[in-house]
Amino acid sequence: MTRSPFALVLLFAAPLAVAQLPPVRLTVEPAAEPKPALRYELLPSARERVSGNAALHYAKAMLARPPIDKAKGPEEEKKLVAWEEADLVKLPVGDVKKHLQGYATSFRELEHGTRCKTCEWDTAPASGPAALDQAVATQTPLRELARMLSLRVRVELAEKRYDDAVASIRTGLQYGKHVGEGPTLIQMLVGHALVAVFLKRAEDLSACPGAQSLYWGLATLPRPLIDPRPGLDGEDELNESFLPGLADLRRGPVTAEKALDVAETALKVYAAGSDEPNPLMAFGGRVAISGHAAVHHDEAKKDLLARGWDKKTVNAMPAVQAVFLNSFESYRELADDHRKWFLTPFPEAFEGFPKATAKLKKAQKERQGDTLFQTFLMVLPAVEKVHQAGARTERRIAAMRAIEAVRVHTEAAAGLPKELADIKKVPVPLDPLTGKVFVYTTTADGFTLSSPDSESVPKALAVSYEVKVRR
Numbered sequence: 002m003t004r005s006p007f008a009l010v011l012l013f014a015a016p017l018a019v020a021q022l023p024p025v026r027l028t029v030e031p032a033a034e035p036k037p038a039l040r041y042e043l044l045p046s047a048r049e050r051v052s053g054n055a056a057l058h059y060a061k062a063m064l065a066r067p068p069i070d071k072a073k074g075p076e077e078e079k080k081l082v083a084w085e086e087a088d089l090v091k092l093p094v095g096d097v098k099k100h101l102q103g104y105a106t107s108f109r110e111l112e113h114g115t116r117c118k119t120c121e122w123d124t125a126p127a128s129g130p131a132a133l134d135q136a137v138a139t140q141t142p143l144r145e146l147a148r149m150l151s152l153r154v155r156v157e158l159a160e161k162r163y164d165d166a167v168a169s170i171r172t173g174l175q176y177g178k179h180v181g182e183g184p185t186l187i188q189m190l191v192g193h194a195l196v197a198v199f200l201k202r203a204e205d206l207s208a209c210p211g212a213q214s215l216y217w218g219l220a221t222l223p224r225p226l227i228d229p230r231p232g233l234d235g236e237d238e239l240n241e242s243f244l245p246g247l248a249d250l251r252r253g254p255v256t257a258e259k260a261l262d263v264a265e266t267a268l269k270v271y272a273a274g275s276d277e278p279n280p281l282m283a284f285g286g287r288v289a290i291s292g293h294a295a296v297h298h299d300e301a302k303k304d305l306l307a308r309g310w311d312k313k314t315v316n317a318m319p320a321v322q323a324v325f326l327n328s329f330e331s332y333r334e335l336a337d338d339h340r341k342w343f344l345t346p347f348p349e350a351f352e353g354f355p356k357a358t359a360k361l362k363k364a365q366k367e368r369q370g371d372t373l374f375q376t377f378l379m380v381l382p383a384v385e386k387v388h389q390a391g392a393r394t395e396r397r398i399a400a401m402r403a404i405e406a407v408r409v410h411t412e413a414a415a416g417l418p419k420e421l422a423d424i425k426k427v428p429v430p431l432d433p434l435t436g437k438v439f440v441y442t443t444t445a446d447g448f449t450l451s452s453p454d455s456e457s458v459p460k461a462l463a464v465s466y467e468v469k470v471r472r
Contacts, residue, residue: 021460021461021462021463022393022463022464024465024466024467025204025464025465025466025467026466026467026468026469027204027207027208027404027466027467027468027469028208028447028468028469028470028471029207029208029212029404029408029468029469029470029471030210030211030212030408030470030471030472031408031409031411031412031470032212032213032214032405032408032409032412033214033409033412033413034214034216034217034409034426034427035213035214035216035217038217039217039218039221040213041167041213041214041215041217041218042171042218042221043167043170043171043174043203043215043218043219043221043222044171044174044175044178044222044223045115045116045171045175049116050116050117050118051113051116051117051118052117052118053113053117053118053119054117054119054120054121055114055115055117055119055120055179056114056120056121056122056179057114058110058111058113058114058117059110059111059114059143059146059176059179059180061110062106062107062108062110062111062114062146063107063139063142063143063146065104065106065107065110066103066104066107066142066145066146067103067104081148081152084096084097084152084155085151085152085155089155089158089159089205089209090159092155092156092159094156094159094160097152097155097156098156100152101149101152101153101156104146104149107146107149108149108150108153111146111150111172111176112172114176114179115171115172115175115176115179120179120182120183122183122184122188123184123235140187140188140191143180143191143195144191144194144195146176147173147176147177147195147198147199148198150169150172150173150176150199151173151198151199151201151202153169154166154169154170154173154199154202154205154206155202155205157169158202158205158206158209161209161211163206163209163211163212163213166202166206167206167215167218169202170199170202170203170206173195173196173198173199173202174196174199174200174222174226176195177192177193177194177195177196177198177199177227178192178196178223178226178227179192180192180195181193181195181196181227181232182227182228182231182232183231183232183235184231184232184234184235184236184238184239185232185235185236185239186232186233186236186383186384186387188232189227189229189232189387189390189391190386190387190390192227193227193390193391193393193394194390196226196227196394197393197394197397200394200397200398200401203215203219203401204401207401207404207405207408210471214405214408214409215401215405216402216405216406216408216409216427217427219398219401219402219405220402220427220428220430222398224395224433225391225394225395226394226395226398227391227394229343229344229387229388229391230344232387233340233343233344240336240377243267243270243271244263244267244270244329245263245266245267245270246259246262246263246266246267247263247267247329249263250263250322250325250326251326253314253317254314254317254318254319254322255318255319255322256319257319257320257321257322260318260319260321260322260325261287261290261291261321263322263325264290264294264321264325264373265286265287265290267325268290268373268376271376271379290321291320291321293324293372293373294319294320294321294323294324294325295320296370297324297327297370297371298320298323298324300327301320301323301324301326301327301328302315302316302323302327304327304330304331305323305326305327305330308330324373325373328371328373328374328377329373329377331364331368331374331377332374332377332378335357335360335361335364335378336384338356338357338360338361339354339357339358339361339384339385340384341353342354342357342388343384343387343388347392347395347433347434347435347458348434348435348436348457350388350392351392351434351455351457351458351459352457354385354388355457357385358385361378364378365378389459389461389462392433392434392458392462393462393464395433395434396432396433396434396452396462396464397464399430399431399432399433399439400432400439400450400452400464400466402430403421403429403430403439403441403450404450404466404468405427406421406424406426406427406428406429406430407421407424407441407448407450407468409424409426409427410423410424410425410426410427411470413426417443417447417448417470418441419443420441421438421439421441422438432452432453434452434455434458434462435452435453435455435458437453437455438453439451439452439453440452440453446469446470447467447468447469447470448468448470449465449466449467449468450465450466450468451463451464451465451466452464452465
């Protein structure tokens with residue numbers, strides 16, 4: 002049973018990127034565009050920005066949470082779930098408000114943080130397994146704060162305080178964006194999970210009687226909402242922190258003793274994050290590393306030369322250095338093959354990721370005996386899962402915006418459009434994952450809207466809405 006930090010990335014990824022969302026059922030009414038158009042912005046505007054580091058306010062919000070009575074844990078959870086699932090007209094508003102009183106300070110810190118101009122999570126960065134342990138440890142309180150803020154939105158909706166609800170949703174979406182743009186894949190995953198919570202609250206708002214359209218609030222969100230570059234860049238830095246001494250090996254030939262020190266230290270750092278023994282450390286340590294290097298030395302030299310390394314430099318390297326560097330360079334090639342698709346448009350990415358995955362599996366099979374190489378590869382499968390979480394967020398936002406476009410059209414034309422192309426008041430977005438039009442069908446009392454089929458896009462990322470329209 003592994004407790005590898007890399008396996009934790011996969012664990013966080015699974016519920017976000019594999020489970021298909023059930024159809025969303027909404028009852029809405031026609032709604033004109035808000036005036037001014039950006040009355041209901043869904044992220045804090047530039048006018049609201051203040052100096053400061055949001056991460057520090059989020060830390061204060063976590064520290065200000067009321068203590069949890071573990072003895073009442075199951076009972077509390079049952080109560081919270083009941084409040085989250087209750088119809089708004091049946092929500093026990095007084096009880097929920099009383100529960101949320103203990104989070105008043107946390108809410109103030111969240112609101113202040115979401116207005117800050119910067120969010121720097123790494124003011125005192127850890128490295129190696131400690132960095133991932135630190136990232137994992139903060140996820141439960143981060144999620145708890147979002148859950149409580151989500152309940153506050155439900156109270157505001159039940160009391161028909163729609164402007165307050167929009168403000169809370171705005172706080173929640175910016176909070177999720179800040180978390181998701183932290184320096185690890187785990188934070189990116191959690192950020193998308195938090196965003197999903199407040200997109201659901203935005204759907205609930207659209208379904209409230211008399212609710213204004215959120216069309217322009219959705220349309221003006223950044224695309225993508227969560228920038229993946231901070232997480233990918235941070236992950237690069239994090240991965241290399243598992244390899245102390247790598248920079249020394251890259252600069253040129255070192256002594257055999259130095260190369261052994263670097264390889265042994267790197268394997269110990271990886272082993273610190275896993276209960277599964279590394280073969281080279283379990284069977285001889287430095288002796289096993291030297292033997293492994295002797296077996297793969299000729300192959301490593303050949304590969305390094307093929308990559309353009311200087312022949313004189315390669316020949317001067319001890320076997321351990323050449324094999325270590327070759328294994329790492331091979332890993333980096335496969336890592337880049339995955340990450341390049343993360344940063345391309347979705348239709349291209351969903352064509353490219355399967356090719357990168359096939360190449361990865363082939364390399365894993367062909368180089369089963371290269372323990373160093375197999376160790377470096379531990380984190381790669383998570384990249385595609387995180388990408389899918391981001392794709393789901395973008396598809397959902399576009400679908401919600403399309404529904405708002407239907408509401409705007411229906412208000413202006415006094416009737417539903419027969420097809421999305423009939424909508425002229427506002428632009429109707431395409432599905433960002435395929436570049437195609439959403440599938441729209443009128444029904445006796447409303448319409449359905451769903452994502453178009455595609456052979457390349459995982460079916461788990463499909464979204465669908467069944468919408469009734471109040472007349």
